[in-house]
Amino acid sequence: MLLSNARPAKRQNVNPRDRAANQGDHPLEDRWWEGDDQPRGERLQKVLARAGVASRRHSEVMIDAGRVEVNGTVVRRQGTRVNPDVDVIRVDGVRVNVNENNEYFILNKPRGVQSTMSDDMGRPCVGDYVAEQxxxxxxxFHVGRLDADTEGLLLLTNDGELANRLMHPKYEVSKTYLAxxxxxxxxxxxxxxxxxxELDDGVAKADYVQIVDKNQGQSLLRVEIHEGRKHIVRRMLKAAGFPVQxxxxxxxxxxxxxxxxxxxxxxxxxSELTALYKVVGL
Incomplete structure (x- = not known):
């Protein structure tokens, strides 16, 4: 059995009205051109191959097997032409991402680095670590912030919609810290x-707390929280009588x-990217 190597698209669901606005009112068959003097669009197997699904020949096998859908309709006709900027293409039910312009990175931000892309005061900042990119x-741009004294995982991307959703309180995206x-x-x-x-801006709760270790008047905690208020973990622990070092x-x-x-x-x-898309409903 041929496996699909495609990178899943961030949007697995599409509003039919949005697609109709882009496509016009023509039915599916009217939008595929086979044998016109000036054929429009690209051949489906070529689009699949470029997206990393499989080679063109193997993509043709997948099409013959009925594993490929375009705009919700199974396509079996070889040479079918599609518009990758408009048409929704799925292989085995998973939408294929044919746009590789978006970038997604994880930076392990060191202590003392500002969560900014540049710094007027000349202090070390996140932008220094992505200068090559x-x-x-x-x-x-960075997804949220870590204060200068906080280290660890910082997401960087040019996907504004994903970044905004990850930071929005509505989606309650969890973050885990070692304190x-x-x-x-x-x-x-x-x-x-x-x-x-109780903090000065309201009550703050942790979703999960674990004591990892404690020794000679110090402790190591694992804290999971979905809130994004400024310095929230530091403030919670200080208020509870355990200042963060x-x-x-x-x-x-x-x-x-x-x-x-x-x-x-x-x-x-x-798999990491797909998980982030899923948690924020993209």
Whole structure:
């Protein structure tokens, strides 16, 4: 069985009215041109091959097998022409992304680095770590912020819609931190953070708290929270009597920092990107 190697598109669902506005009122068959003197669009197997689904020959096998849909209709006719900028193309039910212009990266932001793309005061900033990408014409921006003293996972992209949704409170995207604090934590702290801490801008609650280690008056905690208020983890722990000495963000939703070295940059893989799209409904 031939497998599809396609990168899933960020939008798996399309509003029919939006598609109709782009296509006009012509039915599906009227929009595919086979044998015109001036054929329009591109051959479907060529589009599939360019998107990384399979070679042209293997794409033709997939079309014969009825595994390819265009605008919700199974296509079996070889040479069918499509417009990759308008038509919704799926292989085995998964929409194929034929637009590779968007970029997605994870930076392990070191301590002392500003979450900005440039800094008027000459301080180290995120932009210093993506200078090669921006010099080549990529316009990247960071998804949310980590304060200068906080380390760890920072998403960078030029996909504005995904970035906005990841930051929007509506989607409650979780973030996980490792917090090194003063004081030997116990069950009381876990309950306090889970039940909520009163801050000057309202109550803040942690979704999950785990005591990883404690020794000689210090503790290492794993804290998961979906809020995005400024310095929220530091403020919660300080209010609970356990001031933070070091804070590292290790995960956003299911995307993990892993063993990525401080200051290093890597591209998101397909499964990570698909998970982010799914959690924000794209």
């Amino acid at each position: 921006t010099a080549s014409g990529q316009r990247l 090194f604090v003063l004081g030997e934590a116990g069950t009381k702290l876990i309950n306090t953070l889970r039940q909520g801490v 070091r804070l590292v963000r290790t995960k956003v939703h299911t995307v993990q920092l892993g063993d990525q070295k401080p200051g290093s940059l890597r591209a998101l893989n397909d």
